[in-house]
Amino acid sequence: MAEFETVHPLGDLDQLLADHAHHGEGAPGVQLSIRTQAACVQLFSRKGRHEDVAKALKLNASPGVASASKSHTALPLSPGQWMVTSNQSADRLAAKLQAKIKDMGYVSQQGDARVCFRIAGPSARDLMARGCRLDLDESRVGTGFCAQTNMAQVGVLLHQISDEPAYDLYVYAGFARSFFHWLSHTAAQFGYRIDKL
């Protein structure tokens, strides 16, 4: 059987960061961090088992609000579907979730399929306003807010991780390079630093 070399759209991230590590003088307005192997697992419940799955894993099932435990964070995607993210390995997380929900649903490991872009710093909200159609004003949403939407014509799963504010954006790996270009270009006006997450 032929051997295939796996190619990641941000496979040359080290070189990319060397070329774009920072922009602007003085303290950066935006701190960007990138993780290419985002530890995330998509969780689907079987028909009619939405509430059972939510109960078994103590997940919030209503839209727009993440639920966090010590080991993982669950972002509701649609009725009976969540993206579960974690600091541990995606494989271990997937196995653990499947064991807990038994035949109520199933999991799909998304570690290779998503790239996580973290946006922080004093101008984080202003940067988001350049590309995100959702109202992210602090009077409307805070830590734990999550939503799927489009930014720069790329589908993103948005999660506000702190009131600072800071945001994690999960982007399909295939669009990550295009998204990186938009992000670095748009962040230039605020001054930025980029590193690995």
Add this chain to the structure above:
Amino acid sequence: MHQIDCPWCGTRDEAEFQYQGDATVQRPKPDADEETFFRYVYARENPKGWHVEWWHHVAGCRQWIKVVRNTLTHEIDSTGGPQSKLTKPDEKGGTKS
């Protein structure tokens, strides 16, 4: 630009949705004749006024929703899930547009 009320996600920009056509079309019985199936697949009304239609929230929750929209004024009267029985304002006894 429309703002569409997704029953799950809340009010979102039209750019997150894809139009998917007339939501009142019913699939014919399997033994229906060819002409009936032809009309089911290809023939659509092109109304000026209220229209019950499918929109796919492709950049959000990925669910299909029903939207009652006025093709003339772009006003949206109501939205709901696939099971919702939505009525056009001019069928509720209101004024015809």
